[in-house]
Amino acid sequence: MVGKKSGRALLREEGLQRTDNNMEFTTWPQVNMINQKNYYTDFLKRDDQILALRLQQDERLDRRKRAAVDIDRARAHGVTEGVPYGEPDPDQEVDEDEPMDDAGSENYGSKTIILHPGSQNLRLGLATDALPKTVPMVIARKSDHSEAEVSEPKPKRLKTDGPSEEWFGEDFANQYNAMAQDFKASRRASKRRVLPNSRELVTKWNSTTEPEIISEHNDPLRIDWTELPAEPSKAPEYFVGAPALRIPEDSNPRYKLSWPLRRGWLNEKDYYSRNMLERDFFLIMEESIKEQLNLPNKKDWSQYSCVFIIPDLYEKVLVAQVLRQLIVDFGFQRVCFIQESLAATFGAGHGSACIIDMGAEKTSIACVEDGMVIEDSRMNLKYGGYDMTETFVKMMLFDRFNYSDFNLMRRHDFLLAEELKEKYTTMSDESISVQQFEFHLRAHGQQTRKYTFKLYDEGFLAPMGYFRPEIFDHSDKLVDRRKLVPRSVDLYDGRPNDPLSQAQLAVIDYARQNIPSAVVAAPTNPAAPRGTPLPAPTPSKPRPLGLPSHLTTNGENGDTTPRSSVAGSPPPEDIGTPQPTDNPTAAPSTAPDDPLTSQIDTAALDRTAPIMPLHRAILTSIEHAAGADDRRRRDLLGSIMVIGGASKTPSLGAYLELQLRQALPQWPKEILVAPPPKDLDPAILVWKGGSVFGKLRMTNDSWIGPLEFDRLGARILNYKCMWHW
Numbered sequence: 001m002v003g004k005k006s007g008r009a010l011l012r013e014e015g016l017q018r019t020d021n022n023m024e025f026t027t028w029p030q031v032n033m034i035n036q037k038n039y040y041t042d043f044l045k046r047d048d049q050i051l052a053l054r055l056q057q058d059e060r061l062d063r064r065k066r067a068a069v070d071i072d073r074a075r076a077h078g079v080t081e082g083v084p085y086g087e088p089d090p091d092q093e094v095d096e097d098e099p100m101d102d103a104g105s106e107n108y109g110s111k112t113i114i115l116h117p118g119s120q121n122l123r124l125g126l127a128t129d130a131l132p133k134t135v136p137m138v139i140a141r142k143s144d145h146s147e148a149e150v151s152e153p154k155p156k157r158l159k160t161d162g163p164s165e166e167w168f169g170e171d172f173a174n175q176y177n178a179m180a181q182d183f184k185a186s187r188r189a190s191k192r193r194v195l196p197n198s199r200e201l202v203t204k205w206n207s208t209t210e211p212e213i214i215s216e217h218n219d220p221l222r223i224d225w226t227e228l229p230a231e232p233s234k235a236p237e238y239f240v241g242a243p244a245l246r247i248p249e250d251s252n253p254r255y256k257l258s259w260p261l262r263r264g265w266l267n268e269k270d271y272y273s274r275n276m277l278e279r280d281f282f283l284i285m286e287e288s289i290k291e292q293l294n295l296p297n298k299k300d301w302s303q304y305s306c307v308f309i310i311p312d313l314y315e316k317v318l319v320a321q322v323l324r325q326l327i328v329d330f331g332f333q334r335v336c337f338i339q340e341s342l343a344a345t346f347g348a349g350h351g352s353a354c355i356i357d358m359g360a361e362k363t364s365i366a367c368v369e370d371g372m373v374i375e376d377s378r379m380n381l382k383y384g385g386y387d388m389t390e391t392f393v394k395m396m397l398f399d400r401f402n403y404s405d406f407n408l409m410r411r412h413d414f415l416l417a418e419e420l421k422e423k424y425t426t427m428s429d430e431s432i433s434v435q436q437f438e439f440h441l442r443a444h445g446q447q448t449r450k451y452t453f454k455l456y457d458e459g460f461l462a463p464m465g466y467f468r469p470e471i472f473d474h475s476d477k478l479v480d481r482r483k484l485v486p487r488s489v490d491l492y493d494g495r496p497n498d499p500l501s502q503a504q505l506a507v508i509d510y511a512r513q514n515i516p517s518a519v520v521a522a523p524t525n526p527a528a529p530r531g532t533p534l535p536a537p538t539p540s541k542p543r544p545l546g547l548p549s550h551l552t553t554n555g556e557n558g559d560t561t562p563r564s565s566v567a568g569s570p571p572p573e574d575i576g577t578p579q580p581t582d583n584p585t586a587a588p589s590t591a592p593d594d595p596l597t598s599q600i601d602t603a604a605l606d607r608t609a610p611i612m613p614l615h616r617a618i619l620t621s622i623e624h625a626a627g628a629d630d631r632r633r634r635d636l637l638g639s640i641m642v643i644g645g646a647s648k649t650p651s652l653g654a655y656l657e658l659q660l661r662q663a664l665p666q667w668p669k670e671i672l673v674a675p676p677p678k679d680l681d682p683a684i685l686v687w688k689g690g691s692v693f694g695k696l697r698m699t700n701d702s703w704i705g706p707l708e709f710d711r712l713g714a715r716i717l718n719y720k721c722m723w724h725w
C-alpha cells in the first residue's frame with residue numbers, strides 16, 4: 001500500500017509530523033475553518049443597520065413624542081380652562097392613505113411642489129392646486145444663428161425639385177398611397193360614399209390657390225412676439241418656455257431654441273456637452289418654479305418638498321442626477337419619485353388599469369395593479385403627437401399644400417402645425433370628405449397671409465400612423481444616442497442595470513424584424529452609414545396578435561417557460577453609475593445569468609428605436625402582465641385608459657377599441673377603452689396623480705432628505721423607491 005504513495009507525498013506527510021526540533025511548521029497564525037452548521041451573521045439583516053430605515057424610525061418616534069407632548073399640553077390647558085380635552089378614540093386606526101390636509105395646522109400640500117417634465121411640456125404646481133401650470137420645455141439662448149438657420153427643414157425633403165409627390169421619397173409615397181387605398185376600401189365596406197376624384201379635387205385646388213395678403217392693421221389676431229431691448233447687448237442671455245417660442249426668427253441678437261428632453265431622453269443630438277444639456281434641463285424647471293409658482297427666492301425652497309414624476313422605464317443616471325440637483329442645488333426639504341403610470345392611476349382614482357400615455361414624442365404603456373406597476377408590462381414606444389404633426393404636414397405637402405415652404409424647425413410654423421393638427425385631425429371617418437378650410441400665416445416682419453386650402457383624408461390618415469408606424473420618420477430618433485449621457489451600469493459587475501421589461505424587449509424585437517428605418521447600424525462598423533439596418537436577425541415565426549409574446553420572445557430555442565418577474569433583492573450599491581462616456585458600446589453586452597439581458601445584446605438596444613403599432617403594443621403589454629391568468633387579462637382588457645396630450649385626437653379611443661376587438665375577436669365584450677373619469681384633461685392626469693400622491697401619509701416612506709442623501713448619495717434610492725429600483 002505504502003509503495004503506491006509517491007515519494008513526494010510521503011515526504012510531505014513526514015514533514016508535517018516531524019516536531020523533533022520543537023519548531024512550528026510556520027509562524028503564520030492558523031485559522032481553522034468555520035463550522036458552517038454553526039455559522040450565523042446578522043450583518044445587514046436588521047432594520048437598525050440600514051441608515052435609511054433608522055432615520056425613518058427616528059422620525060416616526062419624534063413625531064409620536066411631539067404628538068404626546070401636544071396631547072399633554074392640550075389636557076393641561078383643558079384643566080386650567082375647565083374644558084375637558086376630547087380624547088381620541090383608541091380603537092380608531094389612523095388611515096395611512098388619508099390625505100394629509102387635515103393633519104396639521106397648515107394645509108399640508110401647499111408646501112409640496114409636483115414636477116412632471118415631458119418632451120414638449122413641463123407641468124408643475126403645488127399639491128393643493130387644482131390644475132398645473134404648463135410650460136413648453138424649451139429654452140432659447142443667444143446664438144449666432146437661429147435653429148432653423150442651422151438645421152435642415154422638417155419634414156425632411158429627400159428631393160426638392162420635381163413634383164411634391166417625390167419630395168419625401170418612394171417609401172413614403174408607397175405607404176401613403178397604400179394607407180389611402182385601404183381607407184377607401186374600408187369606407188366602401190362600411191357603405192360610405194367614396195368619390196373617385198376626391199384627391200384630385202384637393203391637389204388641383206391647393207396647387208392653384210394663392211394666399212391672400214392681409215395688412216397688419218386688418219389682422220385682429222396678431223401674435224404677441226417676445227420683445228427684446230433696442231440695444232442688442234442688453235438682451236437677456238436666455239428665455240424659457242412660451243416667451244422662447246415667441247422670439248422672432250430674425251431677432252437681433254439671434255436666439256437658438258433647444259429642447260433638452262426629447263423622446264423622454266436627454267437630448268444628446270443638439271448639445272455638445274453634458275453639462276450644458278443638464279444645465280438647460282434644470283434651468284427650465286428652476287425658472288418655471290420661480291415664475292409660475294411665484295417663488296422667486298431660492299432660499300425659501302428649503303421649506304418645500306418635491307414629488308418628481310419619472311417614466312416607468314426610467315434611466316437611472318438621469319434620476320440620480322435629478323435627485324442630486326433637487327436636494328443640493330434647489331435645496332428642497334425632501335424629494336420623492338413616482339412613476340408616470342402609477343401617478344395616472346392615482347389621478348384617475350383607479351386601483352388597477354392598463355395606462356396608455358401618449359405624449360409628444362413617446363407613448364408609454366404599463367399595467368398597474370393594486371398600486372404597483374407590473375414590471376414586465378412596461379413599454380416605452382418612441383412615437384407620439386409630434387410624429388403625427390410631422391406626418392400630417394407631409395401628407396398635406398404631398399397633396400400640393402399651397403404653403404409649400406412649411407418648416408417645423410421655424411417657430412411660427414411649428415405653432416401653426418400644432419394648431420392645424422388640433423383643428424383638423426380626427427379618427428372619426430364620418431367627417432371625412434373634401435372640405436375647405438383656411439389659416440393665417442403670421443411670420444415676424446411679414447404681412448399676414450391668409451391661405452384657403454382643401455383637405456380630404458389627410459386628417460384621418462395622419463393619426464392612423466399610431467397603428468401603422470412605418471409611415472412615421474424614425475431616421476433621426478437614435479442619432480447621437482449615448483453621445484453624452486452614459487448608460488447606467490452596476491458598480492460591482494459593470495453590467496447595464498437600467499430597468500428593462502419583457503414587453504419592451506418584444507417591441508425591440510418587433511421593430512428589428514418589421515421596421516427597418518427604426519434600426520441603425522452598429523457604430524463599430526464605420527463604413528456603414530447611419531440608418532443602415534442591422535444584419536437581419538434570424539426570422540421569427542409569425543406571431544398572431546394576442547399570443548403571449550413572453551412565450552415567443554425566447555421561442556427560437558423552443559424555450560417557452562414564462563419568465564418570473566425581474567424583481568429580486570437589489571444589489572447593495574446598485575445606483576445610476578455611469579460608465580465612460582466615449583464608448584457606450586464598451587459595456588459588457590450580455591449578462592449570461594440575467595434572464596432579461598441575456599436575451600439581447602444590450603448595446604443593440606441603443607440601435608433600435610422601440611416602435612410597434614399601438615394596438616399590438618397594448619396587447620403585448622397586457623399579455624406580459626397577465627401571463628396565464630385569464631382573470632387578470634379580462635380585468636386589464638376592460639380597464640384600458642388612454643391619456644396624454646396626443647390622446648386628445650377626436651375618436652382615437654373608439655378607433656383603438658375597434659382595432660383591439662378585431663385583433664382579439666375571442667374577447668369582444670371585455671375590451672373597453674376609456675378616457676380619464678370626471679372629464680379630467682388627459683394631458684394633466686399624471687400630474688394630478690402626483691399631487692394626490694404628494695398628499696398621502698404613506699409617501700412618508702419614500703421621502704428622501706438631505707441627511708440621507710449626504711450619507712448615501714443616489715444609493716438611497718434602493719431603499720426609498722416604492723418599486724424595485
Ligand SMILES: Nc1ncnc2c1ncn2[C@@H]1O[C@H](COP(=O)(O)OP(=O)(O)OP(=O)(O)O)[C@@H](O)[C@H]1O
Nearest residue numbers: 118119120121359360361362385386645646648649
Ligand atoms: N387637442 C389635441 N389634439 C391632438 N393632439 C394634441 C391636442 N392637444 C395637445 N396635443 C398634442 O399632445 C402632445 C403633447 O402632449 P403631452 O404634453 O402629454 O406631451 P409631453 O408629456 O410633453 O411629452 P412626452 O410624454 O413625449 O415626454 C403634442 O404633440 C400636442 O400636439
